Amino acid sequence: MLGLSAFAFADGSSLGSNPGPSGSPTVGSSDDDGARASPSASVSGGSDSGRERLMMGIADSSEKRSSIKEQFRAAIQNKVDGDQRFNRCSQFTDAAQREACFTQEAGIGDLARDKIKCESDDANASACIRGLKEKVLTAWRWRFAHLIDMAGKLNVSANLTADVEDFKVFVQSEALAFENATTSAEKKQIVNDVLAAWKELRAKILRxxxxxxxxxxxxxxxxxxxxxxxxxxxxxxxxxxxxxxxxxxxxxxxxxxxxxxxxxxxxxxxxxxxxxxxxxxxxxxxxxxxxxxxxxxxxxxxxxxxxxxxxxxxxxx
The missing domain is CATH 1.20.120 (Four Helix Bundle (Hemerythrin (Met), subunit A))
Structure with missing residues (x-):
């Protein structure tokens, strides 16, 4: 049986630790200006839009919930399933080791340095930048997929089953939004929203x-x-x-x-x-x-x- 302490986000926080501002995850994203996105310290609140989507159930109808799940499966889950790199990294129960594995297996290094190298290659700059962005997307697909998997394995009472299912659908929706985000600000907000939702669920389970x-x-x-x-x-x-x-x-x-x-x-x-x-x-x-x-x-x-x-x-x- 999976213990609650095994439920960890990319920042290394788990039910056995405090996922406060000092533990905020770094978003390894490379957008149009090459900035490395990192969530602000005030992650405890999240955005009103993200939190409202969660609190309102993000999908009031079963049809909309099914649509989100199907889109997530097609855009992300199918790319993750069967990927031996993801399976290998997911076996780490220690969040820090798992995150290091995700980063290494996705081929993410120093993004700012790698982008400069891409731009110095005039003939292949665009293709190089696209490849860099795909590496970042791959790592985040793994993070979102792993978070959803762990939420599904949580041993919670019947009182919280609906909360866990809402959380999973919310993360699926935010993962899809991350796929289409084009700026660091958008990506930071998505991660803040997911982390805020996770903290709310975590607090309910703890209580x-x-x-x-x-x-x-x-x-x-x-x-x-x-x-x-x-x-x-x-x-x-x-x-x-x-x-x-x-x-x-x-x-x-x-x-x-x-x-x-x-x-x-x-x-x-x-x-x-x-x-x-x-x-x-x-x-x-x-x-x-x-x-x-x-x-x-x-x-x-x-x-x-x-x-x-x-x-x-x-x-x-």
Missing amino acids: EMVEAKIQKAQTGIERALEVLRNLRDKLQERNQTTPGLDNAISRLEANLAKLDSDNVSLSQKWVSARHSLDAIAFAKRSIMRMVNRMPAEEMRESEVEIPKEVEEADDSS
Whole structure:
């Protein structure tokens, strides 16, 4: 089964890392003026047009979706399928290695230098430039095709299946637009739009993953709380004081209230879940101290480091 961390874009970002501005992909394109296109740092927003096309489903009708898929298959997928260079590079699970392979196998070097060499060959300048552009297009066809393949292999819940399918159609549409783009600005915008859409999908997946983990922890905490309450009742029936258990149960009840609240962030819920584990461990120690007639100890909560994916899921809400 393909893990989420294997879903990486050409910039090397994956679900296990932060695809922020510092990780923006470089668009190895050579347009009419020979400029090397590189997306701006502000990729998090994307263009309104690209994001609106995604949010509106880019293809409200099944007929339009089918048309985009068919055009992509004819213009790009058929050129990628069976290409041993693409297949060889796609086997790399490390995004940086895969991107280096795409670049090398497509024959892309220093584009500015290569264009100067083309222009110095008066007899074959036009053909040389066309060949250079075709190399760049080849690399980007591979990148788009690989991204779509990886999206199709994502292990997501039924709730996000439609989002993944929308994303795949969106990338297919943008890949077709890239084929027809004639300037660096157009190509940069297309890449920014795709990266913005990817970040939106990634955020949804992260949020669902984090919420599922917190829900699983909450279920375990509720079961532990029920056991501790029953045990306390039995001890109190024997006229035993239970200060340690009382403290742990009160803490668990307060934490569960936070876990149930819609007004508490995922980061806060993560901390509450972790502190609940501390309270359960404290309750177990308190019981042992009671059995051994030892004095009660003070309950302490550990410092909780919030994972990056939890913080990112919070940012997406």
